[in-house]
Amino acid sequence: MLIRFTMGCRKAPFFVMQDNNQGGGMETTKEIVNFYIKQMFETAREKTKKVCEANGIPFEPTSARDLRPIPVYEDAPCSLLKLANIHHTTTISWPAIESSYLQAYWKRRAWQGRKAQNEIVILVNNNYCWARFYAAKELMHCFMEDENYPRSGTIELVNDLIDDLATTGFMRCETPQTIVDEAAWVGAIEYLLPSSWTATLRALRADLQTAFPQFDPDLLIAQIVRVPASVVRSMLKHRA
Numbered sequence: 001m002l003i004r005f006t007m008g009c010r011k012a013p014f015f016v017m018q019d020n021n022q023g024g025g026m027e028t029t030k031e032i033v034n035f036y037i038k039q040m041f042e043t044a045r046e047k048t049k050k051v052c053e054a055n056g057i058p059f060e061p062t063s064a065r066d067l068r069p070i071p072v073y074e075d076a077p078c079s080l081l082k083l084a085n086i087h088h089t090t091t092i093s094w095p096a097i098e099s100s101y102l103q104a105y106w107k108r109r110a111w112q113g114r115k116a117q118n119e120i121v122i123l124v125n126n127n128y129c130w131a132r133f134y135a136a137k138e139l140m141h142c143f144m145e146d147e148n149y150p151r152s153g154t155i156e157l158v159n160d161l162i163d164d165l166a167t168t169g170f171m172r173c174e175t176p177q178t179i180v181d182e183a184a185w186v187g188a189i190e191y192l193l194p195s196s197w198t199a200t201l202r203a204l205r206a207d208l209q210t211a212f213p214q215f216d217p218d219l220l221i222a223q224i225v226r227v228p229a230s231v232v233r234s235m236l237k238h239r240a
Helices: 026-055 080-087 128-143 154-168 176-192 195-211 217-225 229-238
Strands: 003-005 089-093 104-109 117-122 144-146
Touching: 026 080, 026 128, 026 176, 080 089, 080 128, 089 128, 104 128, 117 128, 128 144, 128 176, 144 176, 176 229, 195 217, 195 229, 217 229
Parallel strands: 089 117
Antiparallel strands: 003 144, 104 117
């Protein structure tokens, strides 16, 4: 399996590192996870810069007045969806159904002699912030080229994923699919809440706590940037 990031920098095979851990492959797996999460982070950062510049949104805000939602699929001069369409035709559909276990998914169709097409399916229809978050996460997959599995071997891919989750649970990422999915989450958070916004967001949070102690400051921030409050809270807690 070969995965490439479409950011114009390094294009390295997915499994490229030798296993130097005599006790098994965990060290190699950790290195692979860290390597591709770093690649996804850099890719998301590049996309964020482009979208912010095109829409007049400060990439490095100096005050809370500069903060606003970064377009994902909205009608704007530039959005994450429009950037995805530069590489492959990409659409988002919104089925009128509810799902308690699957909020969104991404799929790529490929035909011999034709360019692949991406389709994002969003099943969260009653919350704008969550819809944006899931859409951003699935769109991140569009910037990673999976050159083999979308065209063949789908059953093998599913079986590998099921075996991995059944054996190791959800705390370890062993297969390419789980590693790539983890990277997509990282990319979505960096796109919607750029690292360059962290200081301004923390200052705003402190001001809101002082001015409105009766309200949840993370929820107030969520209403400004249109990102789920729990994502805002987690990011501000764990980001360095």
